[in-house]
Amino acid sequence: MVKVVIFDDEILVLDAVQDLIDWARWELTLVGTATNGIDALELIEDHQPDIILTDIRMPGLDGLTLIEKISKIVPSTYCIIMSGFNEIEYYKKAIQLDVIDYLEKPITIERIENCLDKAMKKIQANNELKDLKQKWHDSQSLITAKKVIDILNQDMLTEDQWYEVVGMKASEITGVTVGVCQPNGSFDIEKALMSSRKILDIKTLLVTEGKKTIIIWIQSGDKNQLSDFLAGLTELNVLIGIGATYRHPKDIRRSYVEAQDALKMGGFVKETGIIAFNELDFNHRLSDTLTTLERSIIFSIRSANSESISTLVEKFLNDIKHNNLSPDVMKQECLRLIYLGLEVVKETGVEYTWKKDNYIPHVELEKLNSLDAIEKWLKCHFMEMLDWMKVLRSKQKHISVQKACAYIDKNFSKDISLEEVASIVQMNPSYFSILFKEEVGLTYIKYITKIRIEKAKVMLKEGKSVAEVSEEVGYFNHRYFSELFKKMTGLTPGQFKKQPSSTFII
Incomplete structure (x- = not known):
């Protein structure tokens, strides 16, 4: 008109x-x-x-x-x-x-x-000129998207291919991370991630493949910037799976695969927000040949999610049935799944014992002669494992997390990883990650950031310079520290430092 x-x-x-x-x-x-x-x-x-x-x-x-x-x-x-x-x-x-x-x-x-x-x-x-420009832009976007998808699906990535798509040399990069999500119609993922494009040391690429959106973050500065940015995305109404961050671009496919796994499995933990592959720790002490469904069952055990186990077991048995496996092979697959579940239970560091004395799973399974009986047997054993883990977690949670928090409080200025802290409390990293979130109410990364900012407040009020405080709390990029501080407190470090002491609340 x-x-x-x-x-x-x-x-x-x-x-x-x-x-x-x-x-x-x-x-x-x-x-x-x-x-x-x-x-x-x-x-x-x-x-x-x-x-x-x-x-x-x-x-x-x-x-x-x-x-x-x-x-x-x-x-x-x-x-x-x-x-x-x-x-x-x-x-x-x-x-x-x-x-x-x-x-x-x-x-x-x-x-x-x-x-x-x-x-x-x-x-x-x-x-007509606008339409022509838009068509040209759309065609360039499609070409770029195709090139990005190509490099994500290549096992062997060359320096030239990387530079053509990203415009940065591999030597200039400190980290590459991939995220995957399936946006809904009411949510603008590009708008939500726009602030990451304003961070000078992070380049953000968004491409669409089918129903999913792929996000690639390429860092050229402080590696903490992205994790802190992601920790600040608290108002997402979609779930974003995040792969691990790798130093070299040749590992981008690995991060992409991890992001897809995190998205698939993350739905068992929460409906919206950020779910990182490292938090899920899919591969810990488990076979690389696991199917997605087997991973889902195992993750439900890890997270003590009894609601999803019954549905997943039914689907697992339906898949076996549709493949027309013989009764012997079917039982072998079920037994394998039970022992994989036991491997997850062992992550607690406490020996698991069956309710019945001298119980041998494969002997009991051999006695079953119908799919319904096998389904009941599987569900019963997984529920037993989950109940055992819930009781144990209620005992372990407080003391282990308390010890971890004390260690973090003492070493907050160092680059301490989740794996390092988990080893201090002698726990499997994925199991510890779940306990920590349940007890503290924050993910490990968000908790570290909170502690650092609180320590920074105290140091600033003691009269230390912004640069000194930035490095003493573990941020060697002073500009990034200032941006993060303002994001967390609403004030720049300089503004906070000038506030009257009476208004200072830790």
């Missing part, structure tokens, strides 16, 4: 132009008229018209001044002047303002229609 407005202080002129022009013929919509410059400006701000027909001399604001303001508010608008004055200065000013035409009153309908035809041709040409 092309919108038109008319401005003239003579009511007769306004009525004549409104009534005598066949607006439908030109596919135009008259959205308003005004008899003075002030009302005219308000109409322009409200309707953002495409074509304006205006008199020069009007009360409140003259037509030429109005056109100057229009060029700032709606620069794409085309203006036509209607005036009873033929002064040379008006003509010169109109030419400078790049108006479509200068019509001297009395004006014929034919002349107005010729001007409208000229304006419509310009609008059409401008729209």
Whole structure:
């Protein structure tokens, strides 16, 4: 819809132009008229018209001044002047303002229609140029997306392929991380991740493949920047699976595969937010040949998610049934799954014992003669494992996490990983990660960040410089520390330091 407005202080002129022009013929919509410059400006701000027909001399604001303001508010608008004055200065000013035409009153309908035809041709040409630019941009985006997807699916990535897509040399990069999500229609993932593009040391690429969006973060500075950025994404209404960060671009496929696994498995932990592959620790002490369904069952045991076990066991047995496996092979697969579950239970560091004395799973399984009986047997054993883990976790959780927090508090300035802290409390990293989140209410990374910022507050109030504090709490990129501090507190370190001590609350 092309919108038109008319401005003239003579009511007769306004009525004549409104009534005598066949607006439908030109596919135009008259959205308003005004008899003075002030009302005219308000109409322009409200309707953002495409074509304006205006008199020069009007009360409140003259037509030429109005056109100057229009060029700032709606620069794409085309203006036509209607005036009873033929002064040379008006003509010169109109030419400078790049108006479509200068019509001297009395004006014929034919002349107005010729001007409208000229304006419509310009609008059409401008729209065609926009469409052409958009098509070019879309085609470039598709080409880039294809190249990105190609490098994600290649086992052998060359330096030239990487540089062509990213525009950075491998030697300039400190880390590459891949994320995967399936956005819903009500959520703008690009808008949510826009702030990561403003961080100078992180380059962000977004591409779409089918229903999923792939995010690639390429870091060239402090490796903590991305983890802290992700920890700050607290208002996501989609789930994003994140692969591990790798130093060399050749490992980007590995991070991509991990991100996909994290997305698939993360739904068992939460519906929205960030779920990192390292938190799930899929491969710890488990076979690399596990299917996605087997991984799902094992992760449900790790997270003590009894609600999902029954459904997953049913699906596992249905898959076996559809493959037409013999009873012997079927039992072997079920027994393998039980022993994989036992491996997960061992991650607690406490020996698991069956409820029945001298119980041998494969002997009991051999006695079963139907799929229903096997299903019941599997569910019963997994529920028994989960109940045992829940009781154990309630005993282990407080003391282990308390010890971990004490260690973090003492070593917060160092680059301490989840694996290092887990080893201090003698736990499997994935198991410890779950206990830590349950007890503290924060992920390991978010907790470290919180501690560092709290320590930084104290040091700033003690009179230390921002640079000193940044390094003493573990951030060697001073600018990044300042950005993170402001994000967490609402103030820059300098502003916080100047606050009166009475307002300082840790």
